[in-house]
Amino acid sequence: LTFVTSTLLQVLSCPICCELFRDPVVLTCSHSFCKVCLENWWEDKPLKTCPVCKRRSSRDNPPTNLVLKNLVETFTEERGQTAPSSQQPECSLHSEKLRLFCLDHQELICLVCRDSRTHKDHRFRPIEEAASDLREQLRRNIKPLQDKLKVRDLLLLFQSEERVHRALSEQTVSCSISPEEHQHVLLQKGKSDSK
Numbered sequence: 001l002t003f004v005t006s007t008l009l010q011v012l013s014c015p016i017c018c019e020l021f022r023d024p025v026v027l028t029c030s031h032s033f034c035k036v037c038l039e040n041w042w043e044d045k046p047l048k049t050c051p052v053c054k055r056r057s058s059r060d061n062p063p064t065n066l067v068l069k070n071l072v073e074t075f076t077e078e079r080g081q082t083a084p085s086s087q088q089p090e091c092s093l094h095s096e097k098l099r100l101f102c103l104d105h106q107e108l109i110c111l112v113c114r115d116s117r118t119h120k121d122h123r124f125r126p127i128e129e130a131a132s133d134l135r136e137q138l139r140r141n142i143k144p145l146q147d148k149l150k151v152r153d154l155l156l157l158f159q160s161e162e163r164v165h166r167a168l169s170e171q172t173v174s175c176s177i178s179p180e181e182h183q184h185v186l187l188q189k190g191k192s193d194s195k
Helices: 003-011 035-042 066-078 127-176 179-194
Strands: 024-026 032-034 100-102 107-109 124-126
Touching: 024 035, 024 066, 032 035, 100 127, 124 127
Parallel strands: none
Antiparallel strands: 024 032, 100 107, 100 124
């Protein structure tokens, strides 16, 4: 790649997926992203912030960046490629578009693979549906781990506060009695410990 081409590739690439923009949208901070990448990035976040500069977005549905979209289309046409929005992964065996997810093998397959002996009597889902199901399953699996982390953090905080409280109490006790009384307390404690 020439310097100009590699620079253009950088400028025309989404900061999230690092590929040429597909349906680019622009935020109020002027950063652009693939529409799907930004939607996925924002999916579980309470605040809609820019993935690059972290500024809060004033729009939940940012507008299409038409200039960038046209630049990407022109760039791909000049290089003799199809536009990235029409690119879809293909089956390495049959060169068909991957349209299904085999639940038994946990892999993407084409329609020819579905009818083959390899996947006979298997269960299938459309890719989008399977992805949604797997995301939901991941959320359910992560929730108990997040809860355990919160409990652990609270326990550590409680233990830390308890140590500080104990240290302060010991300082208060040692400061509130005279040195002779303190020595007497220590002697009494030593006698009770030796019993």
